[in-house]
Amino acid sequence: MSDASPPSTGPDAEGPTLRAEGLTVGYGGAPVVQDVTIRARPGQLTAIVGPNGAGKSTLLKGIAGVLRCSSGRTLLGSDDVTNLSSERLIRLGISYVPQVSNVFPSLTVRENLEMGAYIVRTHIKERIDELCTMFPDLKSSVHRPARTLSGGQRMMLALARGLMVHPKVLLLDEPTAGLAPMVVDLVWEHVLAIRASGPAVLVVEQNTRRSLRDADWGYVLTNGKNNLEGPGPELLADKDLVRLYIGG
Numbered sequence: 670m671s672d673a674s675p676p677s678t679g680p681d682a683e684g685p686t687l688r689a690e691g692l693t694v695g696y697g698g699a700p701v702v703q704d705v706t707i708r709a710r711p712g713q714l715t716a717i718v719g720p721n722g723a724g725k726s727t728l729l730k731g732i733a734g735v736l737r738c739s740s741g742r743t744l745l746g747s748d749d750v751t752n753l754s755s756e757r758l759i760r761l762g763i764s765y766v767p768q769v770s771n772v773f774p775s776l777t778v779r780e781n782l783e784m785g786a787y788i789v790r791t792h793i794k795e796r797i798d799e800l801c802t803m804f805p806d807l808k809s810s811v812h813r814p815a816r817t818l819s820g821g822q823r824m825m826l827a828l829a830r831g832l833m834v835h836p837k838v839l840l841l842d843e844p845t846a847g848l849a850p851m852v853v854d855l856v857w858e859h860v861l862a863i864r865a866s867g868p869a870v871l872v873v874e875q876n877t878r879r880s881l882r883d884a885d886w887g888y889v890l891t892n893g894k895n896n897l898e899g900p901g902p903e904l905l906a907d908k909d910l911v912r913l914y915i916g917g
């Protein structure tokens with residue numbers, strides 16, 4: 670197992686690195702996530718895996734400003750962004766796509782996309798056009814209420830909403846959960862295409878094999894703490910890790 674830090678993406682990579690350093694996050698009682706340190710580099714896919722209840726979603730919420738971190742800090746490049754409001758974080762380029770409630774069901778696809786850009790206010794039409802090209806499934810549905818979309822289309826809308834602000838960092842909580850296998854492939858291809866477009870993509874995925882296979886760097890979280898880390902395929906090659914936390 671490699672214990673080096675995530676590789677740099679080289680001179681072509683643009684944008685800041687997201688660093689969570691010693692984050693402790695919880696819901697009021699004993700902390701769920703304790704002293705966790707991760708790094709997500711631009712142009713890379715960083716995966717967080719671990720058993721149910723390990724604290725993966727809680728960690729993302731702490732980074733996204735949904736939950737307050739009681740200690741540690743989050744840095745975007747050299748800026749300390751710890752415990753800023755979700756709105757401030759979006760303005761700074763950290764976009765969060767939660768696992769549930771990630772679209773407004775009664776609003777149309779277009780209205781959802783417009784809401785995603787509420788802090789931008791300029792070039793909204795152009796950005797929606799770009800995203801409809803990137804997600805052709807949305808193009809034919811722009812005037813439909815989100816509640817009439819399939820599960821896969823809804824997730825694509827959630828991804829597109831998250832991209833409206835041209836984020837530097839995209840936080841994705843289980844983007845393929847509950848989707849049919851063919852749709853999972855499609856959504857995952859979009860996640861990989863988003864990585865290729867430049868932002869740091871930090872993903873929590875139920876499909877551990879797939880996420881580690883494609884991850885530039887992976888973190889295994891257990892009981893709310895850092896356990897192992899390394900290049901995704903290297904983690905996947907660790908038989909003990911697979912037996913304990915992935916199965917099969």
Ligand SMILES: Nc1ncnc2c1ncn2[C@@H]1O[C@H](COP(=O)(O)OP(=O)(O)OP(=O)(O)O)[C@@H](O)[C@H]1O
Binds near residue numbers: 720
């Ligand atoms: N709203 C909440 N209030 C109190 N405790 C919570 C809340 N949400 C989650 N927890 C607890 O925090 C712990 C970690 O939950 P979390 O959802 O972060 O895990 P996870 O790794 O994302 O799990 P999963 O793989 O099932 O999504 C669990 O013990 C859970 O019961």
Ligand SMILES: [Mg+2]
Binds near residue numbers: 725727
């Ligand atoms: Mg979760």
